[in-house]
Amino acid sequence: GFAKIDYNREVRRGYPEVIYCEGKTPEQVREIALRMYEKGSNVLGTRASLDHFEAVKEVCDKVVYYDEARIISIRTDEIKKTKGVIGVVAAGTSDLPVAEEAAVTAELMGNSVKRIYDVGVAGIHRLISKIDELRSFRVIICIAGMEGALPTVVGGLVACPIIAVPTSVGYGANFHGLSALLAMLNSCSSGVSVVNIDNGFGAAYSASLINKIGE
Amino acid sequence: GFAKIDYNREVRRGYPEVIYCEGKTPEQVREIALRMYEKGSNVLGTRASLDHFEAVKEVCDKVVYYDEARIISIRTDEIKKTKGVIGVVAAGTSDLPVAEEAAVTAELMGNSVKRIYDVGVAGIHRLISKIDELRSFRVIICIAGMEGALPTVVGGLVACPIIAVPTSVGYGANFHGLSALLAMLNSCSSGVSVVNIDNGFGAAYSASLINKIGE
Amino acid sequence: GFAKIDYNREVRRGYPEVIYCEGKTPEQVREIALRMYEKGSNVLGTRASLDHFEAVKEVCDKVVYYDEARIISIRTDEIKKTKGVIGVVAAGTSDLPVAEEAAVTAELMGNSVKRIYDVGVAGIHRLISKIDELRSFRVIICIAGMEGALPTVVGGLVACPIIAVPTSVGYGANFHGLSALLAMLNSCSSGVSVVNIDNGFGAAYSASLINKIGE
Amino acid sequence: GFAKIDYNREVRRGYPEVIYCEGKTPEQVREIALRMYEKGSNVLGTRASLDHFEAVKEVCDKVVYYDEARIISIRTDEIKKTKGVIGVVAAGTSDLPVAEEAAVTAELMGNSVKRIYDVGVAGIHRLISKIDELRSFRVIICIAGMEGALPTVVGGLVACPIIAVPTSVGYGANFHGLSALLAMLNSCSSGVSVVNIDNGFGAAYSASLINKIGE
Amino acid sequence: GFAKIDYNREVRRGYPEVIYCEGKTPEQVREIALRMYEKGSNVLGTRASLDHFEAVKEVCDKVVYYDEARIISIRTDEIKKTKGVIGVVAAGTSDLPVAEEAAVTAELMGNSVKRIYDVGVAGIHRLISKIDELRSFRVIICIAGMEGALPTVVGGLVACPIIAVPTSVGYGANFHGLSALLAMLNSCSSGVSVVNIDNGFGAAYSASLINKIGE
Amino acid sequence: GFAKIDYNREVRRGYPEVIYCEGKTPEQVREIALRMYEKGSNVLGTRASLDHFEAVKEVCDKVVYYDEARIISIRTDEIKKTKGVIGVVAAGTSDLPVAEEAAVTAELMGNSVKRIYDVGVAGIHRLISKIDELRSFRVIICIAGMEGALPTVVGGLVACPIIAVPTSVGYGANFHGLSALLAMLNSCSSGVSVVNIDNGFGAAYSASLINKIGE
Amino acid sequence: GFAKIDYNREVRRGYPEVIYCEGKTPEQVREIALRMYEKGSNVLGTRASLDHFEAVKEVCDKVVYYDEARIISIRTDEIKKTKGVIGVVAAGTSDLPVAEEAAVTAELMGNSVKRIYDVGVAGIHRLISKIDELRSFRVIICIAGMEGALPTVVGGLVACPIIAVPTSVGYGANFHGLSALLAMLNSCSSGVSVVNIDNGFGAAYSASLINKIGE
Amino acid sequence: GFAKIDYNREVRRGYPEVIYCEGKTPEQVREIALRMYEKGSNVLGTRASLDHFEAVKEVCDKVVYYDEARIISIRTDEIKKTKGVIGVVAAGTSDLPVAEEAAVTAELMGNSVKRIYDVGVAGIHRLISKIDELRSFRVIICIAGMEGALPTVVGGLVACPIIAVPTSVGYGANFHGLSALLAMLNSCSSGVSVVNIDNGFGAAYSASLINKIGE
Ligand SMILES: Nc1ncnc2c1ncn2[C@@H]1O[C@H](COP(=O)(O)O)[C@@H](O)[C@H]1O
Numbered sequence A, B, C, D, E, F, G, H: 001g002f003a004k005i006d007y008n009r010e011v012r013r014g015y016p017e018v019i020y021c022e023g024k025t026p027e028q029v030r031e032i033a034l035r036m037y038e039k040g041s042n043v044l045g046t047r048a049s050l051d052h053f054e055a056v057k058e059v060c061d062k063v064v065y066y067d068e069a070r071i072i073s074i075r076t077d078e079i080k081k082t083k084g085v086i087g088v089v090a091a092g093t094s095d096l097p098v099a100e101e102a103a104v105t106a107e108l109m110g111n112s113v114k115r116i117y118d119v120g121v122a123g124i125h126r127l128i129s130k131i132d133e134l135r136s137f138r139v140i141i142c143i144a145g146m147e148g149a150l151p152t153v154v155g156g157l158v159a160c161p162i163i164a165v166p167t168s169v170g171y172g173a174n175f176h177g178l179s180a181l182l183a184m185l186n187s188c189s190s191g192v193s194v195v196n197i198d199n200g201f202g203a204a205y206s207a208s209l210i211n212k213i214g215e
């Protein structure tokens, strides 16, 4: 068939294969989701449109759609919550879809999550007023578009690892997220590592692996 | 000859032509400097090496060399100082040559200048402890390499115009200053405009024009 | 909530937060506008579509839409005009939307503005015939696409600071404004600083800060 | 002075400021190192040449030089070792300097480190023969130039977080490390985050923060 | 007329001209196809939409449409099959359209083809379980998007030539296939050569020329 | 108003201003065309859509639309033809729109034009069979997309100047015409100069200036 | 041997093959020059170092070296001069080597040449004072680095064809001449075509072909 | 140790591991070469400097240095020659080092090789005069810098597979080989696949695998 699902991934990696829905037809997503579900696996699909969701809904009504995050999920078990908290810190209102992709993924992977949104560095007091909360996290996902300065400033304030997510928010010399990506890769704060532009999912996956070290 | 000096520039623009020494031979720089000096003009040369300086020194011993700034200057008159102050704010020790090019140019153009160096955003308290001084400037030149976040943070703290200078300090995905340049062009702080990578001179020229509006 | 409005910005920066509407839903813009308006603040939204305007109109009929500039505005007070004038100089007819974003923003921020449009350097006499007017401005916003030569030529004629705005007008090796952006950053005229491609708003903000130094 | 050392960094971040020696004169590095050392701080300098080392040696003979890693270090206390181990996995012999920068940094920050070098994916059996060791690490630093495939393959085999470091090893369409950087950012393995090209130091810093969560 | 069909190409190159349908109107494709068919030539059209197919169908009902591959074909003779087999190996489900363009082209050019899909390197056991089959091919077409690691790993396992096809599957720093393209050009496995992004057709053409050397 | 038509251009340059219609509203184009027409000028508009044409048609029914070339034209005088001939040589069927923009522009500027289409270098005999005709031209416009090799090969066969036009035809690593543009700028044939991607108009304008030197 | 000299080129193209010396050893250049000279051909070598010159000098003392232009020449006949004049117009003193490469090449190809140097657009009166001379040329070579605006302004003033040469003069966002190259390709003046960065030779070759149409 | 030699590679791939000497010290190369030689393996090192050669020479005087190709070789057995011939076709004299890297590698891998150099497409008769020889090859390696047109033209003349090698020969908008690379990837001739810029070795490796299919 068209898909060789990696059923063994949970054994190797601690988490089953995740469906990247973009570029797949609703039919393809439905079939993959169903096959995984029937094997007893939790199902997580990212970049899912309403069409993807509805196709899966036809065969499994336990499926849930998180529209801002563009995520579909089928659970076969209860989600447990970690004691350690992942902070999801985002710079602007326009970064929200990426932030939600990160936050929902982290929650579905069993993490306690705290959202701190719209605290971009152009009004630094917004960030500094949150300093105690920032210092309480075990790992931080830090999301920003445009000049991508947020992880550098946060990185100077806390002692936990930071996963930075550049977003494609902006225009012109932003070049679809390149400005934020390069800024984050060149952060003069140490302890910052970076994932692909708009990749909230990947940041959450890394953050979850890190967070669980402390459980 | 090889150079058509724009003697009229001072009339039109308020400041004589400035010699960009890079890529010119010491002999060419000497001749241009001499012709301007003999016309009674102040002489300013940027990106000057010691060789350029020494060539000019042979014909005019009033010439001064600012080595960190890589600037040569011959004055025919006293430098007056403005009441308004230009702040030259730089992120890291490695940005110093660009910062000095800006500061010395601004001083030679008759401005009062205040230097605030090594206040990068990875240790934001260094910047915040300077907040009153930052707010006292009429215009700020803000210099940073790597992720280029400094002008955005400063821009959120003050009400004066900011000229941002990206530097080529860094490596890898810094791409010789591209990361800082793009970050500054995409600043989410308003009131920030940008000059070329490492162009301390250009920033000082703009800042000087702005500062003198208030005299 | 999704937006932490920076109410304190007017105190720090002399002007309230501006809403960047692109990528926000009409509902989000309406809510932010309303909250700001209810706090007694003037409201300015850029990159606003008709949908954004109409959503705000539902809750506040004082809102005005500038369609060429794509700006929405709610005023709680009279706009005062500066004595110093900002010149908005644009190269071609196709640069008009960016020029209007700049001109309207500057006016709403309380500046006297004079528009000089379609004076691209391919017919230099058009520009030179305006030389006295160009020399009367306190600061110039200079807008051009394609080869982006206009700020360099204007910069050689006047003694005031220039804010250059590259536009994405053009095709092929224009690369969505990159040609004009690079040209402006490399201007051989001094006193030119640059904002992001198509960022008429940012240019006006900087120009306004500069203009008010002289009041 | 030219440097405002961030003495407070250890309090905030758990580790003192690190000196980035590239672009600093030996005299500047000597002075910064000395000032930190006299404050009782451990000193770590990256991208240090022999000249930097010798300048510091003049004032402090406890300084040690790791030449392959290009690191200088002055210790004021014993290095403790973590129970958890950081794996430093590198693709080719030419990636060694970056790998050593990572490994030595991690050790100086108090981590147990295990090096696995020259296990590039063109001979995948070399990697697979190490699978048990790979699965024993708490966090992996994964270093590769050229096509940068190593973190993706390793990422498919283990359940711990991976910090990927692209190197500038290669030529032509490698574009000084861009090929490896883009490959790592686009990894189809989850749990991989990325630092700047050749930034062994940054990877070790992140890995150390992660590793210590488990102590 | 608008097209000078290269009827002589089959003599020189062993295969008639192939119609690249993208950017041609249905009418243009119909006319070219008809003229070739009437000359007794097999007709192959790539990047064909349903519209192209239907236009040709009107004048020649022997035309066949391979929709996943986006190929149209008119045969005037039987397709013979080679003894040697071309392996078409693809990394992910989303690479399917490119893989099918390659597989169908190769079949229509008279080759035996074996498809191995969804064996990306993030789950390397899927690939290794196919090792005997991989070693049975005379030439392999290897297709991958994102980090483009597949040809490097396959290249380390087999002794036959590999034609690598980067796909535009991905987002962000994938830059429309650039990440996979650069990765493949910089493969540390020898024996890998590369065609344009998404160019399944070109890979099949090269593979067919190679495969027929062994017949 | 929004447009300052450069009526004087015909005096200076031998040809009136040409309207670049892309990005202008039909109303703007109509007004500019009408004002020029009423001044007695010939009118030429490039990148004109049917909408632009119809808007002009409403006020002036002498207007003609060349749809493949996307050109509108209003003539106030007879077009004379030069003795010298401009050759318009294009590589593939898909390059036709650009080739027609060039050919029609050249004709409307009073030149004799000969079209030679679909003679790409993959079937070099097609080109060589035209060698006498190629050598009869006074100037050649040479149009190609993809690898952009045509001007180099033609340049090796003829003794007249060549204006090369890269087209955006292709996909993937073509990067919207960049491959052809770079190839043409780096041609190892001398006597080849280049205009912007898809700029048939500009090539015709240059060719016309050259051709008329010989009349 | 290593070189297949194209002796027939003069017949086909009106001018013998020209030696591009960069990347060739002095011995290779000497041998090629000698073989051409012995066949009775004029010899022209560009990008020649003093070493190349001296190697040729050993076997042929008629060779001449133009050091600013980096050209070597052996003449077997008198150079005739055209009636029509090629104007070589350069923006800044630093563009001189490229301008001289163009001017000397044009002269050696038998053209009358007039140099107008250091007339960059930042002091537009310098250019306008030359307007009659500019209008007397049959073709203009226009050379500029940095923002590359000169050909656009000149193009608006004259009716002859212009060959634009971007130079690599500048720094930072100049990207080794990219800024000037893009600016020239996007010129809003018509009648401007472009050659490679720093390619004074190529510009002169095209200009010579054009100039001779009028003889 | 620093290197894990892949002794098993000959079994899997039919050829032992090849040493990429660039970036390795002479000592590292010597040790790797010796260990391989002592295991009875043939040794091949590319990008070898004279220093690398001399270091190996100290321990094994059978080592041979091909200086134009920058290759070192130690043979433990006789080189056999294939019946089928690999054509190495290069555009210009400056491409020679890359061409020799390809030719020598192919010979050392046991292939019959025929060199055809300096047949660039600017003088197409040079190529066409070789047409029978070109058609006699089983596979062609086609090498060109600058506009990279050669493989496209050759590809239109022959029926065998072509491996294209872009070289970094050129300047300016050549961007270190990018122009030739993109041109080759976008070739409108089918049957052309591409290796990295300057990668003569890789082309020879692929060509050798292909050539041996026919033995
Ligand atoms: N090799 C390195 N790569 C990236 N950043 C570094 C490196 N070494 C030190 N740093 C960071 O650079 C900062 C020093 O910047 P500066 O003020 O220019 O000395 C330190 O705070 C470190 O976090």
Ligand SMILES: Nc1ncnc2c1ncn2[C@@H]1O[C@H](COP(=O)(O)O)[C@@H](O)[C@H]1O
Pocket: A091, A092, A093, A094, A118, A120, A122, B188, B189, B190, C017, C018, C019, C020, C021, C046, C047, C199, C201, C202
């Ligand atoms: N047209 C514009 N271009 C760039 N920045 C803008 C524009 N309009 C508003 N802004 C800035 O964007 C910020 C709002 O970001 P956000 O939190 O995403 O709404 C404001 O503080 C403004 O300074």
Ligand SMILES: Nc1ncnc2c1ncn2[C@@H]1O[C@H](COP(=O)(O)O)[C@@H](O)[C@H]1O
Pocket: C091, C092, C093, C094, C095, C118, C120, C122, F017, F018, F019, F020, F021, F046, F047, F199, F201, F202, G188, G189, G190
């Ligand atoms: N297709 C075209 N490509 C590039 N430039 C053009 C084109 N058509 C017209 N132009 C030029 O664009 C200028 C008009 O710019 P604008 O003021 O925006 O209308 C004219 O002076 C023409 O020289």
Ligand SMILES: Nc1ncnc2c1ncn2[C@@H]1O[C@H](COP(=O)(O)O)[C@@H](O)[C@H]1O
Pocket: E017, E018, E019, E020, E021, E046, E047, E199, E201, E202, F091, F092, F093, F094, F095, F118, F120, F122, H188, H189, H190
């Ligand atoms: N999918 C494809 N990708 C690249 N080249 C193709 C493709 N399909 C056909 N071609 C080539 O494109 C050429 C046709 O170009 P044209 O004259 O524009 O139709 C043919 O000779 C084919 O070799």
Ligand SMILES: [Mg+2]
Pocket: A091, A092, A093, A118, A120, C003, C004
């Ligand atoms: Mg906000």
Ligand SMILES: [Mg+2]
Pocket: B091, B092, B093, B118, B120, D003, D004
């Ligand atoms: Mg510092």
Ligand SMILES: [Mg+2]
Pocket: C091, C092, C093, C118, C120, F003, F004
């Ligand atoms: Mg106009």
Ligand SMILES: [Mg+2]
Pocket: D091, D092, D093, D118, D120, H003, H004
């Ligand atoms: Mg190795």
Ligand SMILES: [Mg+2]
Pocket: A003, A004, E091, E092, E093, E118, E120
């Ligand atoms: Mg899959």
Ligand SMILES: [Mg+2]
Pocket: E003, E004, F091, F092, F093, F118, F120
């Ligand atoms: Mg065709």
Ligand SMILES: [Mg+2]
Pocket: B003, B004, G091, G092, G093, G118, G120
């Ligand atoms: Mg000058």
Ligand SMILES: [Mg+2]
Pocket: G003, G004, H091, H092, H093, H118, H120
């Ligand atoms: Mg040659």
